[in-house]
Amino acid sequence: MSVTIHSGFPVLGMPAMDESHHRLADELNAIGLVRDQEFVEWYPPLVAAIERDFREEELLMEVVGVESFQAHVEQHARMLSALHHAAPRVQAGEVALGRQVVAELAEWLRFHIASMD
Template structure:
């Protein structure tokens, strides 16, 4: 089942690095929603965790390098989600796929809210930053 319908008007933030990472996130989440194979689900969940770690590290780096005022709050949200994902990954890898599926099914709500608020604020900041020429916009 497709969990996140990609909508450019809703999901694009206007910073190429962030937009491509968000599209990849959406693809992984949707593959998790579609697979019925337990071993594929486990593998995809690890892929989602690794992707999300890289995704958040990129955003954290962009925020730190450009002096984003909402850095602490945004980073704390990243840390909270990663902590939760690590915990759920332990459950998934131990065979509790229902626990993992419930988490994955809730990701679209979280993603929409996070992209609409925190990521859009970061994108506005990045586009206005003096270093904006170094970001693909």
């Protein structure tokens, strides 16, 4: 299952954030293309990439003084919680769950970027 989300992400006109979103889209697209046997190995690095992306974005937003900063951080924390919650089950071989979480993450990101970034 391929997520293919580049075209679905809004461009914000902030080069650092837009580039970060495109890197994340690349990661999501790549994991969507791997075979089930590889998915389990790809999931932890994907979560790490998302953590890194969120951390970088939060630092940038804090420096810029984004008004909705706290709400934004809370949204990131909720998504990371869902990813971490699914991780043990993905590692145990529940690839369908992992793929579902990745697909939901992609949908969430489209909304999140459009409404909060």
